[in-house]
Amino acid sequence: MFSIFKKFKDGLTKTFSAIAAKTSGLFGGRKIDAASLDELEEALYTADFGVETTTEILEEIKTAYRKDPELKGQQAAQIGVTVLKRVLAGSEGKLVPAANKPTVIAMIGVNGSGKTTTTAKLAHKFKEDGQTVVMAACDTFRAAAVEQLKSWADRLKIEIVASHTGADSAAVAFDAMQAAKARGHDWLIVDTAGRLHTKANLMEELAKIRRVLQKTDPAAPHHRWLVVDGSLGSNSIEQAKVFHQSFGLTGLVVTKLDGTSRGGAIVGIYRQLKIPIYFIGLGEQPDDLQPFSIENYSKAVFGIEAS
Incomplete structure (x- = not known):
């Protein structure tokens, strides 16, 4: 503790x-x-x-x-x-596995929010907890995103399903779902594209990924998490509203809090959206992605020692 x-x-x-x-x-x-x-x-x-x-x-x-x-x-x-x-009462997201394997988490957010890195860190966390996981590299728009996730997969020894740049992201998601299902994996984490400047295209791409996943499991993706760059502070609230309206977010991950003095933004984001916060990013190492704790967060920002 x-x-x-x-x-x-x-x-x-x-x-x-x-x-x-x-x-x-x-x-x-x-x-x-x-x-x-x-x-x-x-x-x-x-x-x-x-x-x-x-x-x-x-x-x-x-x-x-x-x-x-x-x-x-x-x-x-x-x-x-x-x-x-x-x-912040009620803001701690409790991660519950789906009735049928795999439990699918779609990671959503604009480019630069830390989405791809968070996907890898989350997969690492599941692996460390003794669970099986596969990552789907569905940000096929950016070559760097696919290569970055592959690099993390090699480093952390985690299974990945990927394709070439420009490939159909929904097809990658479908292949990953089939692989996870066939091997009885506990989790599938889908790293999606994040080019908000072509909003209509992005939202349609997310909707297509969702439809394809639901061919295998009508409840998928079971979790739809927005990855928010904590250094943007309350400026990320409008961004979150756009994604929530289009995709029905079920949770938040707030990244890069170690690099900003605007850590209070978590409170404003939760007050506005009432979407639970599942994890926060507190550093660059794989185990610096931590489940959100109201107690630990509140004491840390006010300099109160843990009792």
Whole structure:
């Protein structure tokens, strides 16, 4: 448990450090005052927590401060954790296998979101858990995407179904589904294309992949996850809405949180969409993809140690 929390803490260091820097280390031992509340408000906005969440946190801290003028920064941080836990209640995605193998996860998102890398890391996680998995390289529009997934497959010793650049992505998905079914694999992870600038084409391609998978299993893909670049912050909300309207998302994966000070965006994204968050990316190594934990996330961004 502690080592998992350390991953959250290390991965969200930039977000916590940005808040701490703007508040002159408020979450250390010093007392709250009017100036520090202003600093905290600016820090929470900068970390992309959004208006609603920032307001809730500040109001609760002000209420506590009126009751206890000796309120210290560490106590304010704990109030922040409590508010985040309340706002994020219900946001942890629980991964349930389908009734019939394989359980199919379609990874969706714009180019550059970390979709292909996340596909490989997720496959690695399943393999480490003793489950069998195959990856489908369905981003056939980009040669780099297919080669990248093949490279990950070689490195992690994971089965992959791929074709040449420009191949029919739905045909690749169909072949992968047949292979996974025939071999009794537990999971099939489909890496899809992400060229949002030709939105109509992309949405039709995703719909075609879905239709083809459903020829083998009418319930597939059982999970439809949007991979969101965490460094884009709340700017990714509109992007998510487009995919959700067209494809009916069932979950989110938020990547690249280790490289941004805008880790608060997770809260805004969940508030807006109410789509569960299954995993977050906290680094570049395969095991840096971690199941989302409200507890660990909330404590890490406010610098509260795991109990």
